[in-house]
């Protein structure tokens with residue numbers, strides 16, 4: 001069975017029918033992760049034989065089978081000049097936020113590729129298979145509504161948790177070795193965000209711009225993060241080895257959600273401060289938009 005859009009659509013339906021009836025205050029008290037300064041290491045091998053890919057920097061299908069699971073990435077290589085252009089484009093877009101600009105400058109470093117397809121299959125039994133082809137955008141086409149996934153296989157500390165627009169498409173910036181389970185989890189987490197982003201976009205703006213936000217905005221951010229992780233887990237569960245469950249749990253809670261919880265605690269402010277700074281920030285954003293060539 002080839003699963004792609006079907007499963008993602010089900011997720012959307014499930015999402016819309018399950019909203020928690022807690023107040024924002026109670027929701028945050030219940031679900032913010034405890035404060036931790038040290039975040040754990042995020043490397044979790046995907047294959048039983050601990051196989052790791054080395055990207056050769058050409059168009060290729062990287063695939064491996066450990067006897068139980070097979071995984072393949074169809075990579076479209078990006079020329080160095082094109083990577084440089086993308087880097088300059090992202091830096092220009094972030095001219096008001098030098099910290100973000102720095103992150104993108106680090107991310108857009110060759111060798112890089114665009115993900116054309118990803119397939120995961122399990123041998124034996126029901127032979128479950130999962131593919132992403134229908135869901136991914138192809139560079140250069142205007143019509144398709146898919147997501148463009150840029151991959152830098154080096155382990156770069158970049159905030160992948162933003163869905164931006166680039167070249168007229170929704171994009172995901174993914175860093176890390178694709179044969180690492182945490183890289184796969186991150187990819188599916190981002191795809192989970194893509195499902196809910198339209199609905200919550202206003203709440204996410206304040207958070208990602210680092211300004212003071214209200215408890216309601218903070219709740220919306222945390223809810224979306226948790227939903228996106230639920231989506232990643234739900235989709236990848238059949239392909240996660242039992243021995244890795246604990247590591248996966250740590251990665252999601254002690255690493256990713258703790259990181260967000262620490263930021264949220266710092267940004268959640270009294271209602272009037274959140275409203276006032278939002279009012280100013282909206283004016284700044286409007287001004288920036290008008291000035292943009």
Ligand SMILES: [Zn+2]
Nearest residue numbers: 161193225228
């Ligand atoms: Zn996220």
